Amino acid sequence: MGKKLYIETLGCAMNVRDSEHIIAELKTKESYDLTEDINEADLILINTCSVREKPVHKLFSEIGHFNKIKKKDAKIGVCGCTASHLGEEIIKRAPYVSFVLGARNVSKITEVLHKEKAVEIDIDYDESTYAFSDFRSSPYKAYINISIGCDKQCTFCIVPSTRGEEISIPSELIINEARRAAQSGAKEIFLLGQNVNNYGRRFSSGDEKINFTELLRRVSQIEGIERIRFTSPHPLHMDDEFLEEFASNPKICKSMHMPLQSGSTEILRRMKRGYTKEWFLNRAFKLREMVPDVHISTDIIVGFPGENDKDFEDTLDVVKKVKFEQIFSFKYSPRPLTPAKDYEDQVPQEIASERLSLLQEMHKEMLDDIAKKQKGKVFNVYFEELKPGGYVAGRSDNNFIIKVKGSEELLGEFRDVKITKPGRLSLEGEVIA
Structure with missing residues (x-):
């Protein structure tokens, strides 16, 4: 045994x-x-x-x-x-x-x-050039790290203190790992990093220095890879070159995670996020203009120290204007080793809870409206998971979770699906091709 x-x-x-x-x-x-x-x-x-x-x-x-x-x-x-x-x-x-x-x-x-x-627990230990053995939880997609650590100093975040400074993994290691995954049947690659579009900022060896946009181009050239996803990009580094590659490269899935955190420029400054409300809206509007069917998700923290009613209204304003397809929203949680835990103007829990409820209720209404508009549409779905009740589920290019009646012969396959039953969290449809 x-x-x-x-x-x-x-x-x-x-x-x-x-x-x-x-x-x-x-x-x-x-x-x-x-x-x-x-x-x-x-x-x-x-x-x-x-x-x-x-x-x-x-x-x-x-x-x-x-x-x-x-x-x-x-x-x-x-x-x-x-x-x-x-x-x-x-x-x-x-x-x-x-x-x-x-x-x-x-x-x-x-x-x-x-x-x-x-x-x-050495956070200065450098694993960026270590070639791990291969193992994937799913045969249909592959997660691949492209960097370790984080150089940002967001005042609410403990990650730089637990994962150390940001180092990019050599592109050759990434490409080789993606190629092996494709050869073993994975058609979708998911690139991972704390700030993926800051890739190339620092390498620990003398490897070729390229940026994230060029890395996307190279991964997309690998035979067998049909879809590329990534998380999380940082709004500060969403330059025009990056957005243009995202929009024009057919292998890059048309879903973008844009962590807002707050819609208030003043709170963003206190968070040390490096961008303003106006910058975030500019990037989101440009993205919607370039890719009309793009799926935009975000992270939002409510009740950050010093957040007043006007700051919270700014957050709601961004949500109304961008109309995010998905929001991961939380009350501010003071974390050890972060500056924000020592700020004197902590927001009372009852106020933070009330704001979180308001945000989530408003977004639920948006989700219902978004879902209704999907009825009758046709999406190309990559199936990867069996669900209870005789269903098979997968995702559209723009990240809608879609399920159909079916069995394991659909797993790892692309099929066109017409939506018959839209829902807030997932869509149901029937295979038409």
């Missing part, structure tokens, strides 16, 4: 990719096989997120639960951003944890596995 690995991943797509790297290293170098049954696992890992407070609280309840139900000799490891942030404190609070592995130290997984109470 081989050794079994159980892994739980919290947080963003970059954490998903980090987990895939961990799985690949353990499979190829330590002969672990994945299991979904925690009771049979020899190694239990939780890959953590620290962007908001809730996932951090969840960590200690989860590992406490794991300790109660695990096999007698099974090890528990904590990885990811909270590992980087809390380090040895995790083992002090939960002595049954065998090791702690930071988000910038993923390649060391096979080392810490054999060092009891190891804590590897």
Whole structure:
């Protein structure tokens, strides 16, 4: 019987990719096989997120639960951003944890596995040229990191303190990884970075220096790749060259994540986002003009310190004007190691909650209107997931989640689908070609 690995991943797509790297290293170098049954696992890992407070609280309840139900000799490891942030404190609070592995130290997984109470959390460690073994959760698409770390100093964000300074991964490594994914059947590539369109700012080696727009061109030339997605671009770096490549390259999916955070120029200044309300609207309007069917998603924080009614109205104004197809919205959560947690003008929770409800209700009305307009339209859908009730789901080029009645023969295939039943979160249709 081989050794079994159980892994739980919290947080963003970059954490998903980090987990895939961990799985690949353990499979190829330590002969672990994945299991979904925690009771049979020899190694239990939780890959953590620290962007908001809730996932951090969840960590200690989860590992406490794991300790109660695990096999007698099974090890528990904590990885990811909270590992980087809390380090040895995790083992002090939960002595049954065998090791702690930071988000910038993923390649060391096979080392810490054999060092009891190891804590590897060096945020200056450079993994940008490390060639990980291959593993993908889905055979139909591939996540590929194009950079590590973040150079931005947003006053609300803990990420620079958990993932270190931004370093771009050499383009040759990225292209080779994308080519291998395509050869094994993945038709969609998802490029990942904290600020993907800042790619090329810094390399740790003497590799060829190119920018993100040129990287997109090169990935799109790989045989077998039919769709390219990426996250997250930064509004500050959305120059005309980038937008023109996005609009004109047929392999780039027409969905863009534009993290607004706030519609108030004053709050954006306090957040150190580097752009104004006017700049954001200019880029969004240009995008809508160049790509009329583009799907724009965003992140919004309400109740940031100092936010007054006028600032919140500015946020609502941007939402009304851009008409985002998707919004990830949250109340401001004070995070350790960030300047904003020490600002004196914190917004009372009841006011932040009220503003969040107003924003979300307004957006629900927009979503209903957007959904109604999709009825009768035809989308080319790439199917990648089976759903309960005999459905198969996939995404359109512009990121609508679309499901149809069908079975596994649709998986990994492109089909034209006519929408018959629009919904706020997904669309239902029938295959017509």
